[in-house]
Amino acid sequence: xxxxxxxxxxxxxxxxxxxxxxxxxxxxxxxxxxxxxxxxxxxxxxxxxxxxxxxxxxxxxxxxxxxxxxxxxxxxxxxxxxxxxxxxxxxxxxxxxxxxxxxxxxxxxxxxxxxxxxxxxxxxxxxxxxxxxxxxxxxxxxxxxxxxxxxxxxxxxxxxxxxxxxxxxxxxxxxxxxxxxxxxxxxxxxxxxxxxxxxxxxxxxxxxxxxxxxxxxxxxxxxxxxxxxxxxxxxxxxxxxxxxxxxxxxxxxxxxxxxxxxxxxxxxxxxxxxxxxxxxxxxxxxxxxxxxxxxxxxxxxxxxxxxxxxxxxxxxxxxxx
Amino acid sequence: xxxxxxxxxxxxxxxxxxxxxxxxxxxxxxxxxxxxxxxxxxxxxxxxxxxxxxxxxxxxxxxxxxxxxxxxxxxxxxxxxxxxxxxxxxxxxxxxxxxxxxxxxxxxxxxxxxxxxxxxxxxxxxxxxxxxxxxxxxxxxxxxxxxxxxxxxxxxxxxxxxxxxxxxxxxxxxxxxxxxxxxxxxxxxxxxxxxxxxxxxxxxxxxxxxxxxxxxxxxxxxxxxxxxxxxxxxxxxxxxxxxxxxxxxxxxxxxxxxxxxxxxxxxxxxxxxxxxxxxxxxxxxxxxxxxxxxxxxxxxxxxxxxxxxxxxxxxxxxxxxxxxx
Numbered sequence: 227x228x229x230x231x232x233x234x235x236x237x238x239x240x241x242x243x244x245x246x247x248x249x250x251x252x253x254x255x256x257x258x259x260x261x262x263x264x265x266x267x268x269x270x271x272x273x274x275x276x277x278x279x280x281x282x283x284x285x286x287x288x289x290x291x292x293x294x295x296x297x298x299x300x301x302x303x304x305x306x307x308x309x310x311x312x313x314x315x316x317x318x319x320x321x322x323x324x325x326x327x328x329x330x331x332x333x334x335x336x337x338x339x340x341x342x343x344x345x346x347x348x349x350x351x352x353x354x355x356x357x358x359x360x361x362x363x364x365x366x367x368x369x370x371x372x373x374x375x376x377x378x379x380x381x382x383x384x385x386x387x388x389x390x391x392x393x394x395x396x397x398x399x400x401x402x403x404x405x406x407x408x409x410x411x412x413x414x415x416x417x418x419x420x421x422x423x424x425x426x427x428x429x430x431x432x433x434x435x436x437x438x439x440x441x442x443x444x445x446x447x448x449x450x451x452x453x454x455x456x457x458x459x460x461x462x463x464x465x466x467x468x469x470x471x472x473x474x475x476x477x478x479x480x481x482x483x484x485x486x487x488x489x490x491x492x493x494x495x496x497x498x499x500x501x502x503x504x505x506x507x508x509x510x511x512x513x514x515x516x517x518x519x520x521x522x523x524x525x526x527x528x529x530x531x532x533x534x535x536x537x538x539x540x541x542x543x544x545x546x547x
Numbered sequence: 548x549x550x551x552x553x554x555x556x557x558x559x560x561x562x563x564x565x566x567x568x569x570x571x572x573x574x575x576x577x578x579x580x581x582x583x584x585x586x587x588x589x590x591x592x593x594x595x596x597x598x599x600x601x602x603x604x605x606x607x608x609x610x611x612x613x614x615x616x617x618x619x620x621x622x623x624x625x626x627x628x629x630x631x632x633x634x635x636x637x638x639x640x641x642x643x644x645x646x647x648x649x650x651x652x653x654x655x656x657x658x659x660x661x662x663x664x665x666x667x668x669x670x671x672x673x674x675x676x677x678x679x680x681x682x683x684x685x686x687x688x689x690x691x692x693x694x695x696x697x698x699x700x701x702x703x704x705x706x707x708x709x710x711x712x713x714x715x716x717x718x719x720x721x722x723x724x725x726x727x728x729x730x731x732x733x734x735x736x737x738x739x740x741x742x743x744x745x746x747x748x749x750x751x752x753x754x755x756x757x758x759x760x761x762x763x764x765x766x767x768x769x770x771x772x773x774x775x776x777x778x779x780x781x782x783x784x785x786x787x788x789x790x791x792x793x794x795x796x797x798x799x800x801x802x803x804x805x806x807x808x809x810x811x812x813x814x815x816x817x818x819x820x821x822x823x824x825x826x827x828x829x830x831x832x833x834x835x836x837x838x839x840x841x842x843x844x845x846x847x848x849x850x851x852x853x854x855x856x857x858x859x860x861x862x863x864x865x866x867x868x869x870x871x872x
Contacts, residue, residue, distance in 0.1 A: 430650035439638035
């Protein structure tokens with residue numbers, strides 16, 4: 227198991243090298259001079275040249291790239307933001323925390339509602355309940371997130387005065403963004419759960435359980451649900467990763483200082499250290515999340531345990547928990 | 548008769564979908580005595596499994612319907628009792644071994660838990676006690692009891708079928724329905740499993756309905772034999788009667804299609820044609836199209852079950868006196 231984890235973490239190295247190389251290449255081919263961007267239009271050509279020299283922009287790209295990687299490896303230094311002059315890492319980490327909390331909350335909301343609705347519609351398949359659940363979840367999926375956001379702000383902030391409309395000054399500020407992202411993902415969880423449940427309920431081992439004299443409730447929750455959760459867990463893993471860096475729209479609407487907005491702003495400002503640092507840090511976080519998700523699958527599906535152990539080392543068979 | 552355990556009378560089961568009605572089981576009747584092993588033989592689609600699922604009340608919801616008939620277990624009609632009462636019977640009085648051991652076990656539960664589940668449901672005991680009994684069951688079917696913590700994927704096909712049998716026998720059922728218990732296994736394992744089933748059946752005095760399309764298995768295991776064709780019971784009798792003196796043309800044709808060690812045969816005989824489409828059964832004898840002994844009247848009348856000798860029934864026009872000559 228440990229070998230498996232180490233192997234997965236070592237895989238990060240080529241991923242990070244690849245991501246950083248691509249962004250470095252993009253940096254050289256995209257128009258716009260970061261030095262000019264920082265100093266503004268009133269600066270003289272000499273000042274700009276001086277700034278370029280200071281930032282190391284006059285060196286060949288490969289030299290810049292090696293220097294950048296060296297700084298990360300030896301000092302954990304992702305460079306300084308062109309805009310603020312602050313280290314990129316210290317700018318990103320608090321934003322990552324904010325985005326992380328919102329993402330986890332959103333995925334939890336979406337998955338819990340989605341799984342419950344999915345089970346209901348699988349058990350009541352082809353009835354009006356099933357159709358109603360489908361319509362509701364399709365509604366939240368088809369309406370754009372920012373519309374849901376505006377409606378939520380209308381209801382909870384403007385009319386009921388329960389939650390703040392924008393900004394994160396207290397824990398309350400997290401609720402609306404979470405709800406908004408969560409609701410729009412309900413549909414996909416509902417549909418995955420429904421189809422997975424229907425498939426599992428048709429399996430032979432469900433018939434075996436019935437032949438034992440087991441009640442339908444126990445069959446649904448003890449036999450079917452855990453098997454049906456395998457594809458759902460996979461999808462939770464993917465969306466955890468996707469929404470950490472991809473919450474730009476919601477972060478903008480709710481004025482949340484998150485990672486997505488930070489990177490998009492950095493791109494428009496040609497603030498390459500921030501873009502690069504953001505991309506790399508997100509890549510690291512995503513890899514770790516995927517690793518945790520993969521390991522947690524073992525808890526759901528014991529068949530994977532042998533696969534993971536076998537891929538890690540030729541250890542003697544582990545005792546089943 | 549007081550020693551009759553299960554009595555199936557005039558059972559008709561249909562599968563109804565939007566497009567068609569599949570007449571899976573048509574008017575079959577048979578009795579099983581205590582301790583008897585009945586072989587239910589027939590081709591794929593003859594209605595064997597449907598009969599079994601009908602007895603257990605496990606026909607696919609909304610699609611499968613018992614149209615008429617009765618299934619009496621010790622005088623109690625299983626078709627008239629509530630789902631709750633039926634659950635008390637499943638696994639306790641009647642249990643079933645399914646065809647494919649690869650898919651019959653839940654992949655995310657340990658085999659010990661899966662055996663203990665049925666014990667917990669029917670014998671009122673603690674979880675620990677049930678798990679202990681589950682280990683006893685594993686030992687009984689020839690698996691090291693310590694492996695109760697393993698998951699199904701850690702066992703081979705034959706071992707899985709042993710576990711399925713352990714689940715089926717855990718509550719000492721009065722009737723065991725074994726639906727092609729060895730079809731999915733290779734031949735050497737088949738023999739082991741059959742030996743084990745026969746031994747356990749003798750020890751526990753369980754009645755068994757053995758569903759198979761393998762006449763050899765029937766010859767080895769069964770007291771009585773019922774042959775199904777097109778959802779009907781075309782021949783029924785003791786093993787000796789059906790094997791030594793087959794009366795129905797279908798049964799005779801089946802024997803001719805079995806390879807024999809004593810006879811030097813170049814080519815086995817086949818029964819020409821296909822099993823009739825159960826959604827479109829003829830009004831007359833359903834074996835007519837393929838029958839080697841058919842007469843001109845055979846496609847005009849549907850024969851009824853006739854007793855050709857004491858305890859030996861066949862459903863063929865040639866034995867119905869009123870049509871003779």
